[in-house]
Amino acid sequence: MELRSYIIRRLVLLIPVLFGVTVFIFGITMLFSPGQRASLYVTSPRQLADLPAIIERYGLDEPFLTQYGTWIGQVLSGNLGWSNVASMPVWDAIWHYLPATLDLAIFAAPLIILTGIFLGSTAAAHKDRPLDHGTRVVAIFGWSLPTFWLGLLLMMVFYGYFRGFLPPGRLSIQMDMVVNSADFIRYTHINTIDAILNLNGPVLLDTLRHLILPVITLSVVNVAFIMRLMRSSMLESLGKGYILTARAKGLPERVVVNKHARRNALIPVITVSGYLFAALANGVVITETIFNYKGIGWWAWQSAVRLDIASILGFALFNAVLFVGVNLVVDILYTRIDPRVRLGEAVQ
Amino acid sequence: MSKRFSKMGWIVLAALLCLSLVLMPGCTTSPAEQEEEEEEPGGPAIPYKNDGIFVAMTIGDIASLDPAWGYDTASGEQTDYIYETLIWWDGESADQFVNVLADDWELLPDGVTYRFHIRDGVKFHEGGDLSPEDVEYSFERAMIQDRDGGPLWMFYVPLLGVGGYGDVTFADIDAAVEVDGEWVVFTLDDGAFAAPWLQILCGPWASIVDMEWCITNEEWDGTEGDAPNHNNPERQDSYLFDHSNGTGHWKLNLWDPAIQIKLEKFDGYWGGAVPFDWVITQIVDEWTDRKLALLNGDADHVYVPRQYIDELEGIADLTIYKGLPQLNLDGFFFNQDISEVSTYVGSGTLDGNGIPRDFFTDLDVRKGFCYAFEYDTYLEDILKNEGEQMGSPIIDGLAHYNPDALMYEYDLAKAEEHLKAAWGGEVWEKGFKFTLVYNTGNDARKSGSEILANNLFAINPKFQVSVLATQWSSTLAQIVSGVYPMFNIGWMADYPDPDNFATPFLHSEEGLFAHYLSYYNAEVDDLIMQGRYELDPTARKAIYYELQDLAYEDPACIYLFQPQGRRYFTKYIKGFYFNTMIPGNPGPLHDMSKSES
Numbered sequence: 001m002e003l004r005s006y007i008i009r010r011l012v013l014l015i016p017v018l019f020g021v022t023v024f025i026f027g028i029t030m031l032f033s034p035g036q037r038a039s040l041y042v043t044s045p046r047q048l049a050d051l052p053a054i055i056e057r058y059g060l061d062e063p064f065l066t067q068y069g070t071w072i073g074q075v076l077s078g079n080l081g082w083s084n085v086a087s088m089p090v091w092d093a094i095w096h097y098l099p100a101t102l103d104l105a106i107f108a109a110p111l112i113i114l115t116g117i118f119l120g121s122t123a124a125a126h127k128d129r130p131l132d133h134g135t136r137v138v139a140i141f142g143w144s145l146p147t148f149w150l151g152l153l154l155m156m157v158f159y160g161y162f163r164g165f166l167p168p169g170r171l172s173i174q175m176d177m178v179v180n181s182a183d184f185i186r187y188t189h190i191n192t193i194d195a196i197l198n199l200n201g202p203v204l205l206d207t208l209r210h211l212i213l214p215v216i217t218l219s220v221v222n223v224a225f226i227m228r229l230m231r232s233s234m235l236e237s238l239g240k241g242y243i244l245t246a247r248a249k250g251l252p253e254r255v256v257v258n259k260h261a262r263r264n265a266l267i268p269v270i271t272v273s274g275y276l277f278a279a280l281a282n283g284v285v286i287t288e289t290i291f292n293y294k295g296i297g298w299w300a301w302q303s304a305v306r307l308d309i310a311s312i313l314g315f316a317l318f319n320a321v322l323f324v325g326v327n328l329v330v331d332i333l334y335t336r337i338d339p340r341v342r343l344g345e346a347v348q
Numbered sequence: 349m350s351k352r353f354s355k356m357g358w359i360v361l362a363a364l365l366c367l368s369l370v371l372m373p374g375c376t377t378s379p380a381e382q383e384e385e386e387e388e389p390g391g392p393a394i395p396y397k398n399d400g401i402f403v404a405m406t407i408g409d410i411a412s413l414d415p416a417w418g419y420d421t422a423s424g425e426q427t428d429y430i431y432e433t434l435i436w437w438d439g440e441s442a443d444q445f446v447n448v449l450a451d452d453w454e455l456l457p458d459g460v461t462y463r464f465h466i467r468d469g470v471k472f473h474e475g476g477d478l479s480p481e482d483v484e485y486s487f488e489r490a491m492i493q494d495r496d497g498g499p500l501w502m503f504y505v506p507l508l509g510v511g512g513y514g515d516v517t518f519a520d521i522d523a524a525v526e527v528d529g530e531w532v533v534f535t536l537d538d539g540a541f542a543a544p545w546l547q548i549l550c551g552p553w554a555s556i557v558d559m560e561w562c563i564t565n566e567e568w569d570g571t572e573g574d575a576p577n578h579n580n581p582e583r584q585d586s587y588l589f590d591h592s593n594g595t596g597h598w599k600l601n602l603w604d605p606a607i608q609i610k611l612e613k614f615d616g617y618w619g620g621a622v623p624f625d626w627v628i629t630q631i632v633d634e635w636t637d638r639k640l641a642l643l644n645g646d647a648d649h650v651y652v653p654r655q656y657i658d659e660l661e662g663i664a665d666l667t668i669y670k671g672l673p674q675l676n677l678d679g680f681f682f683n684q685d686i687s688e689v690s691t692y693v694g695s696g697t698l699d700g701n702g703i704p705r706d707f708f709t710d711l712d713v714r715k716g717f718c719y720a721f722e723y724d725t726y727l728e729d730i731l732k733n734e735g736e737q738m739g740s741p742i743i744d745g746l747a748h749y750n751p752d753a754l755m756y757e758y759d760l761a762k763a764e765e766h767l768k769a770a771w772g773g774e775v776w777e778k779g780f781k782f783t784l785v786y787n788t789g790n791d792a793r794k795s796g797s798e799i800l801a802n803n804l805f806a807i808n809p810k811f812q813v814s815v816l817a818t819q820w821s822s823t824l825a826q827i828v829s830g831v832y833p834m835f836n837i838g839w840m841a842d843y844p845d846p847d848n849f850a851t852p853f854l855h856s857e858e859g860l861f862a863h864y865l866s867y868y869n870a871e872v873d874d875l876i877m878q879g880r881y882e883l884d885p886t887a888r889k890a891i892y893y894e895l896q897d898l899a900y901e902d903p904a905c906i907y908l909f910q911p912q913g914r915r916y917f918t919k920y921i922k923g924f925y926f927n928t929m930i931p932g933n934p935g936p937l938h939d940m941s942k943s944e945s
Contacts, residue, residue: 035825042824045837045852046419047497048860051828054496082584087409087605096605152636163395164644168637173398173628173646180602180610292630292637294607302606305819 007328014324021320022075022313026068029309034060040084040307071313080317081310085302090314093299098281099189100170101288101295105280106192107211108218113273116223117266120230124265125257127235135227143224151217151290158213166213168291175206214291218284222276229272233265240264267338274330275323282319391663394918396944397645400625402921404934405632405641406651409606414588415555416490419499421840424552425932429611429627430473431555431594434464434483434532435546437927442745442844445546449478449556449595450532459539459883463531470618472558473592473599480527485559487525487534489568492575493586499553502842506541506548507534513579518572540881547843550929561593597622597938606631623923623941642666642916648942649917649934655791657732657914665919671734672913672926675841677743677849678793679905680717680784680800680834682708685866687830692783692816698771700778700810703833707782713775714903716766718756720803721796721906725758730795735909740899741839741853743910745928746846747885748892754900755907764807779810785826786836788817793836796908827864837861844929846892847880853904854895867904920944 029037038054041047055061059070074081079089086093123135158166170191171179178184178200179191187197192211195204237243238261246256283297296315303311410423415431418424434450447453450464470478487503494500494513504512507524526533536545548554563569565587568578583589592600595618598611611627630647632638635656641647643663652660660666686693686705694702708714723737736744739755768776784801786793794817801813813834818826826832839861842848852860855876856868875895882888899907915924915934923940930936 033825033829035829039823039825042497045824045827045839045860046842048824048828048864050497051825057496082582085606087411087584087590155636155640159644160640163392164646167641167644167646168634169630169632173401173403176608290634290637292632292634299606307819 003332006331010324010328010331014321017324018317018320021316022072023068025313025316026071026309027064029307029312030064030067032307037307037309040309071310075317080314083299083303083308083311083314085306085308085311086299090310093311094296094314094318095189097283097294097296097299099191099295100293101281101283101297103170103190103192103207103211104214104218104284104287104293104295105277106190107215108222109273109277109280111215111219112222112276113226113269115219116226117230117262117269119223119227120269121234121257121262121265123227123231124234124238124261125253132231136231139224139227142220143222145221147217147221147284147286148290150220151214151287154213154217155290166209168210168213168293170207170210170293171203172206172210175203178203210291210293214287214293217287217291218280226269226272226276230265230269233268234261237261237265263337267334270333270337271330274326274333278323278326282315282322391665392643394643394663394665394920395645396920398648399944400942402624402627402649402934402937402940402942403641403647404627404629404649405638405647406629406933407631407633409631410603410609412583412586412589413592413600413603414493414583414586415552415557416493416500417495417498417583417586417589418552419497421932426609426611426629427552427555427592427594428596428930428932429598429937430592430596430600431552431557432596433551433554433556434466434549437550437929440925440927442547442927442929443543443747445550449483455542459542460536462534462536462542462545463528464534465531467618468530470595471616472561472595473614473616474558474561475616476558476560476593478556478595479559480530480532482559483532483556484525484527485562485570486556487554488521488570489557489562489578490553491521491524492568492578493581495580495583499551499842502548502551502553506536506538506545509537518575521575522572538881539883544843544845544847547845547929551843555594557588558593562587565591598624598627601626619938623938627937642918645918647918648921649915651933652914652916653791654730654732654734660916667917667919667921667924669915669917669924669926670912672915673736673745673928674911674913674931675743675745675844675928676838676931677738677741677910678796678836678838678908679853680721680796680836680908681861681865681905682714682717682867682903683830683833683835683865684709684868685830686833689829690831690833692785692831693833694781698774698778698780701781703780703782707771707780707833710770710775711902712766712770715756716763716770717800717804718903718906719759719763719766720800720807721756721908722758722799722803723756723909726796726799727909730792731909731911734912734914736912738907738910740896740907741849742846742892742896742899743849745910746841746844746849748846748889750893750896753893753896756900756903758803760803760807763803767807767811776808779808779812781812781814782833783814783816784834784836785816785818785823785832787823788819790836797836800906830864830866840931841929847876850876850879850892850895854899862904865904869898869902872898872902 034055035051037060038051041054042051059067080091083090083093086096088096119135119139123132126132155168159168184198187194191207192204195207243256243261246260283295283300285297285301288295288298300315303315408422410426411420412418412423413427415427418427432448434448435445436448438444438446449467449470451467452465454463466478466480466483490500491503492513501511504510508516508520510516524535536542567587568574590603597614597617599614601610601612603609608628608630613622613625635653638650639659642650684706696702696704698704727733727735737755739753742749784797786797797815801815804811804813827835839849839852851858854862854872856862856873872895875891879888879891879895882891917924920942921940924935926935
C-alpha cells in the first residue's frame with residue numbers, strides 16, 4: 001500500500017474513533033446530576049440559589065441525545081466550547097497549555113528512550129553478570145520511586161539547599177519580562193525553540209535551568225520501562241540464528257550487538273516509545289504540578305476535578321488525535337527499521 | 349564482549365548508583381537537614397531580589413477582571429489594584445472611610461440621599477478623564493449586568509428594595525443613580541441601608557469604569573434598548589472580562605490564566621507615587637514551591653495554609669503578621685428536611701441503621717451534637733490557637749456582637765443527657781447511622797468532622813457517623829438538592845453588618861443555609877427583619893442580642909470558630925496593615941513598599 005493512501009485511510013478511521021471517544025466520555029459525565037454539572041459555574045455558597053437557573057440556562061437537564069447533539073453541532077462548527085478552568089475557549093486552552101508540556105516532552109522523551117535503549121542493550125549484552133544485575137536494580141529503583149516524592153526531593157535539594165539554583169516554573173521573573181515583551185517573538189510558545197529562533201541566549205539558558213529538574217524526574221521514573229523492554233527484546237535477538245551466524249563469521253562483538261542484534265530489537269521499543277512520547281505530550285500531571293510547570297496535563301486534571309465537561313471533551317479529542325497520530329508515525333517507522341514490514345499488512 | 353563496552357557500562361552503573369545513594373532517604377543526612385542542624389536561630393537569610401517588583405504566590409485564579417462580575421476574593425484583589433471606588437476603608441477600620449474618587453460626600457437629612465462630589469483631574473489608564481457620568485454609568489452598567497449569583501444584589505436591595513434586574517424597570521435603575529453637576533446622587537430605598545451602603549461602596553463591585561471606553565468596546569451603550577443585551581452575560585461575553593481600564597495604581601499588563609497576572613505601574617496615577625513598578629501574582633498550587641520561593645527571595649509574599657505554619661516559624665528574615673481577625677465562620681449544619689432520594693441516611697429510618705428525613709427537627713438531637721464537639725481540641729490542634737469560638741452567626745467584628753453570649757462547650761454528659769431525651773429515647777436505644785460531608789482538601793473541616801464523629805461514637809457505640817469528603821463542585825449542588833443530612837461549610841462577609849450573617853444562617857426564606865436546611869423559627873425571622881430596618885443603635889443592639897440568645901437556644905448548626913489569619917512577607921516589604929474587609933492576599937499594596945534597607 002502506498003504511504004499516502006495508508007495515511008488517508010488512517011485519518012478516515014480517526015472519525016469513528018473520535019465519535020466513540022466523545023460518546024463514551026459524554027456518557028460518563030451524564031452520570032453526574034444536572035446540579036453537580038451546574039456547580040462548575042458556582043464558586044461560593046452565595047450562588048446556591050442560582051443553581052436551578054444555571055441548569056436551565058445550559059440545558060443540563062435535557063436528554064443525553066439533545067445535549068450531545070448540541071455539543072457536536074458546536075464542534076462541527078469549529079467551536080469546542082468554553083473552558084472555565086482555563087478562562088478561555090477550549091481550543092485556545094489546548095494551545096495555551098500544550099507548549100509547556102511539549103517543552104518537557106521534547107527533552108524528556110529522547111533522554112528516556114536513548115538511556116533506556118542503552119541500558120537495556122548493555123544489560124542484555126552482559127546478561128547475568130554484575131553489570132546486568134546492577135543496571136536492572138538501579139532502573140527498577142527509579143521506576144519504583146513515587147514521582148511526587150522524587151520531584152519534591154530534587155526541588156528541596158536543588159532549589160532549597162542550593163538556594164535557587166534550579167527553580168520551579170518555566171522562567172524567572174526577569175526572563176518572563178523579556179519573553180512577554182514586544183521584542184521577543186513567540187513563534188511556538190515553546191520557550192526553548194522560541195529562544196533559539198530569537199537568538200536569545202539568556203532566555204534559552206533560563207529555560208533550560210527550569211527544565212532540568214522536571215526532566216530528570218520524568219527520566220528517572222520512566223527509563224526502567226524502556227530499559228526492561230529493550231533488554232528482553234535484545235536477549236531474544238541475541239539468541240537468533242543470524243547472530244550465531246554473525247559471530248561464526250568472526251564479526252567483532254560490538255558489531256554483532258550494535259548492528260545486528262540491537263536494530264532488530266528496536267521494533268517493540270519503538271512502539272512503546274511512541275506511546276511514551278504521546279503520554280508525555282498529553283501531560284504529566286504530578287510533575288507539572290510539583291514543578292509549577294503548568295501544561296496540558298495540569299489543565300486536564302483540573303478540568304476533571306471541577307467537572308469542566310467542555311474541557312474534558314476537548315482534551316479527549318486532542319488525546320485521541322495525538323495517539324492516532326503517534327500510532328501512524330510508529331507504523332511508518334517500522335517500515336524504515338524492518339524491511340519485512342509493509343504498511344497495512346501484519347508483521348511477518 | 350568488547351572491553352570498551354564493558355567499561356562504559358561500569359561507569360554508567362557507578363554513576364547511577366551514586367545518584368541513587370543521593371536520592372535514597374535515610375541513607376545519609378540530606379544537605380538541607382545538615383543545614384537545619386547547624387543553623388543558628390533565625391533561619392536562612394533571604395536574599396533581596398526583583399527590585400521594584402512585588403511578587404505574590406497564591407492558589408486559585410481569578411474568575412474575571414470585570415468588577416461587576418467578580419464575587420470571589422481573588423478577582424476582587426486584582427480589581428482593587430486596577431480600579432478605584434468612590435470611597436475606601438480607612439486603614440484597619442471597617443466603618444471609617446477615606447475619599448478616593450469622591451473628594452467629598454454627604455448624607456442628606458432625609459436619611460436616604462447620598463451625594464458624592466467627583467474628584468477632578470483623575471485619568472483612566474487608557475487616557476480618558478473621570479467624570480460624574482462615568483460613575484453613574486458604572487453603577488447602572490453593573491446593575492444591568494446583574495449576573496446569576498453575582499454581587500449586584502448589594503446594589504438592588506439598598507437602592508431599590510428588590511433582589512435584582514428582573515424585579516425592576518430600566519427607569520428604576522436610571523433613577524437610582526443620578527448626576528447633579530459634579531455630584532453623583534444615590535437614593536436609597538430605606539434609611540436602614542445608610543450605614544451598610546458606605547461599606548458596600550468600598551467593595552470591588554463598586555469600581556468605576558470609563559463609560560466612553562466601555563461603549564467603544566461594545567459594552568452597554570447606556571440606553572434602555574441595549575440593556576437586555578447585557579443582562580446576565582457569560583463572563584467571557586463582557587469586554588471587561590479580560591480587558592481593563594481603571595484609575596488605580598496599576599494597569600493590566602498580562603493575564604495568563606491559571607499561571608499569573610502581571611500589573612504594571614500607571615504613570616498617570618492621580619494620587620502621586622506608586623510603590624511598585626510591577627505587581628505579579630503567580631498561581632502556584634504546590635506548597636513546597638511557594639515556601640522555597642519565599643525563602644529564596646523569589647516571592648515577597650506567599651499564601652500559607654494553616655497546616656504548614658510551623659514550617660515558617662523562627663525565620664528572622666520573614667515578617668509574620670498573626671492573629672488577624674477574619675470575618676468568616678464555619679459550622680456543621682443540620683438538615684431538618686433531608687431529601688427522599690438521599691443516600692447518606694442509611695436505612696432512612698430510626699432503626700439503628702439510618703436516620704429519618706426529619707431527624708434534626710428534634711432540638712435535643714441538635715443540642716446533643718453541639719455538646720459533643722471538642723471545641724478546645726479543635727482550637728488547639730487544628731486552628732493552632734488562632735480563632736475564637738462563636739455561639740451564633742453574629743461574630744466578633746460585627747456591630748452588636750455580644751462577647752458574653754451563651755455558647756456550647758464540650759460536655760459529653762450533657763450531650764448524653766440530650767441524646768437520651770431525643771426522639772422519646774429511641775435515638776439512645778436504637779442508635780443512628782448517617783454520613784457527614786465536607787469538601788475535599790479542607791483539612792480543618794476533615795479533622796473537625798472526625799472529632800465530632802469519634803465523640804458521638806464514644807457517647808454511644810450505636811451512634812455511627814461516617815465522614816465523607818466530596819468535591820466542592822458536588823458539595824454545593826448536593827446542599828441545594830437537600831441530600832446531605834449534615835455538612836461542614838462556611839460563610840464570609842460581603843460587608844460588615846450583622847444582617848449579612850444573620851440572614852444566611854437563620855432566615856427561613858431569605859437565608860441561603862437556613863432555606864436549604866429547612867430551619868424555621870418565626871421569632872428569629874421576625875427579629876432579623878426588625879434588625880435590618882431598625883435605625884436606632886440601642887434598639888438594634890437589643891434585637892441582635894436577643895437573636896444571639898435564640899441562635900443558641902435553637903441552633904441551626906454547630907457554630908465553630910471565627911478564625912484568625914496570618915500574612916507572610918519577606919522583611920523587605922513594609923507598610924502592611926490588615927483590614928478585615930480586605931480578605932485577599934496580600935492586602936493594601938498601595939500603602940506598602942519594598943526596599944533592601
